[in-house]
Amino acid sequence: MSQIGKPACDDGVILHGDVPRPCSAPSRRWTLVAAILGSSMAFIDGTIVNVALPAIQRELSATTSEAQWVMESYALFLASLLLVGGVLGDRFGRRRIFMIGAALFAVSSMGCSLSSDVGQLIVARAVQGMGAALLVPGSLALISATFPQSERGAAIGTWSAFSGITAAIGPVIGGFLVEHYSWTWAFLVNVPVGVVLLLICATKVPESRGSGDRNPIDVLGACLATIGLAGVVFALIEAPSRGWKAMPVWVAAGVGIGALALFIRVEARSAAPMMQLSLFRERNFAGANLLTLLLYAALGGSLFFLPLNLIQVQGYGATAAGAALLPFIAIMFALSRWAGTLVDVLGSKLPLVIGPVVAAVGFVMFAVPSINSDYWTTFFPAICILGLGMSVTVAPLTTTVMNAVGSEFAGTASGINNAVSRTAALLAIAIFGIVLTWAFNVTLSNELARLQAPAALVSAVTSQRARLAGMVIPSGYSASVTAALRHTIGMSFVAGFRWVMLVSAALALLSAVSAWLLIRGKEIVASPARRSD
Known part of the structure; x- marks a missing residue:
């Protein structure tokens, strides 16, 4: 998701x-x-x-x-x-x-x-x-x-x-x-x-x-982008288990950052770049893509962990977890035409500020449920508010990107924004994994100390930290001890999930701030001078 x-x-x-x-x-x-x-x-x-x-x-x-x-x-x-x-x-x-x-x-x-x-x-x-x-x-x-x-x-x-x-x-x-x-x-x-x-x-x-x-074909740019993103993502995903001081993590991070820096340099000098950096000189285009990076990072990163919470912690079946976000999609579909009229009435700036703020409220609401929470009173309202916020945002975002550049660059601008949204989710899943793992480990250590479970059981559980809520509890222990341990693991995951959602809310608010500061009140089509860049 x-x-x-x-x-x-x-x-x-x-x-x-x-x-x-x-x-x-x-x-x-x-x-x-x-x-x-x-x-x-x-x-x-x-x-x-x-x-x-x-x-x-x-x-x-x-x-x-x-x-x-x-x-x-x-x-x-x-x-x-x-x-x-x-x-x-x-x-x-x-x-x-x-x-x-x-x-x-x-x-x-x-x-x-x-x-x-x-x-x-x-x-x-x-x-x-x-x-x-x-x-x-x-x-x-x-x-x-x-x-x-x-x-x-x-x-x-x-x-x-x-x-x-x-x-x-x-x-x-x-x-x-x-x-x-x-x-x-x-x-x-x-x-x-x-x-x-x-x-x-x-x-x-x-x-x-x-x-x-x-x-x-910009073969060099494609290779550098792939190597750069792969290096950064590898470092972010592997650091929690290998440690930040591990040689593979540092090497991957260095190679990734270096490749991305070289990618920007190559694209700036290329006669036919895969990503036309000159388009970012237009303030509305730069602001729209910054908003996309922040908001779609919040959306993609957080919703990656939602099915894990619903299935491994809340006890949902896979079908119910798959259906949990249907209200989000229904709201987006039902309000798409109405959201498009907002641009005609209000322009793009105000919806691009209000929409992410509403989405931030939805992310905060996701941080409320604990274990065995009722879907209709916890997850459902959060999903609806998030869907409303994204509905208000998407159409004005499209309009801003399309109007920020000349018509001859509209297809290129759309492709860049598409790539930015997918890159945002790619990086966010890796970064949010660090946040969730940190909070999970801290909470699990504290709760296991209070639980006073058998040492062998505690050892068997802590050796599976890397699996988070997917831990397998060894058999052979009483039902009460097993239930208490399962509750502890679930609460530890919920603690990490709450941090992920709060970070997502912060990113959504930052995207609203970027729209307020960078998006002009009226859509401005790029000047002939910029079109020729």
């Missing part, structure tokens, strides 16, 4: 794509079907795996850091290669690259389901992320390359509606499969969809390309 549905600016990628090539009405319809199926696979996978993580952790005896890597390996390659995926389609053919992404995604999904240990699963997920990096921009580009401007609005509406539906049913279906069959089915569902998608593309979808060599 770290990435719920489509990011804010996906519509802009479609709306401001290249001039379409003439094709028949049936070809346009089949292209829209293919785009929906392709993006749906990526959207569903971004939510369904979170629900499956507790079962994966239990059956593969994975630590929490390894469970994080199951998500992060996918998100890493998706975030770092997302912008390159669009350029590859322009150069070598959008349908061709889209089909390669679909095939890679389906085959790697099969690899995920066949994994016998967590290491194999992490590698398969990384390959799956590469496939998604070709699928996601490809689905958007196919629509813009096929539909004329006069029909793109309807195509966007259809595509967005189905995106909302898949975002809603994905976690529920995934939870049902995990609960009644196996976590492997959370990945296997992608295989038949991938086969159907490839058949449709091969027989019904027309090929299209960009304008020749105008968009060269």
Whole structure:
């Protein structure tokens, strides 16, 4: 659930794509079907795996850091290669690259389901992320390359509606499969969809390309971004278990920071960068992306740990945990049109301040529930308030990004904002893991000292600290001692979860401050001088 549905600016990628090539009405319809199926696979996978993580952790005896890597390996390659995926389609053919992404995604999904240990699963997920990096921009580009401007609005509406539906049913279906069959089915569902998608593309979808060599491939930038993010994420995830002084942690951090610094230098000097840094000179664009970084870090990082809390601590089944966020998605869907009118009435600045503040209240409300809390009086109100805050934010955010630059850069700006939102979640999951682990360990040590449980039992539990709430309590002890220990572990996780939600609230408030300070009161289209940068 770290990435719920489509990011804010996906519509802009479609709306401001290249001039379409003439094709028949049936070809346009089949292209829209293919785009929906392709993006749906990526959207569903971004939510369904979170629900499956507790079962994966239990059956593969994975630590929490390894469970994080199951998500992060996918998100890493998706975030770092997302912008390159669009350029590859322009150069070598959008349908061709889209089909390669679909095939890679389906085959790697099969690899995920066949994994016998967590290491194999992490590698398969990384390959799956590469496939998604070709699928996601490809689905958007196919629509813009096929539909004329006069029909793109309807195509966007259809595509967005189905995106909302898949975002809603994905976690529920995934939870049902995990609960009644196996976590492997959370990945296997992608295989038949991938086969159907490839058949449709091969027989019904027309090929299209960009304008020749105008968009060269920034191989160096892509490599540096991947290495940089991988190094930083490795250091953040592994530091709690290995220690901050461990050589691998320091080396990874140094390599990551160095690669990211070099990435900025290369992009600033490149004639055709994957990330056009000159766009950040426009104040509204810079402010919108800073808001995106902070708010989507709060959203993605916090919602990664919500299913773990619901399943491992609150005792929810996987299906119920998958359905827990349905109100969030329903509110986003129901209020999307209304939120769009806010920009016309109020401009973008005020909603971009109010929305994150409301979201911050929702995050604070998530910090209230303890163990065995009633969903309808604790989690449900928090989810609704968070959904309201995000609904108020997304449409004005899209408008701000699109209007901050010239129309010829609108697609590029949308792609950058998309990548920023995914990178934010990638980094937040790693950072929040540190926060939760620290609070969990402190609380667990204090509570175990008070519990006065048998020394052998305490030793067996503390040796599993790295699994957090996924600890397995040894058998052979009385029911009262086991229940007390299970309660202690649950309370320790809740203590860490509360810290995560409070940090998320702080990030949401900071995003509101960034909007207040950087976003102008009225939307200002970039000047001709800036457009030529």
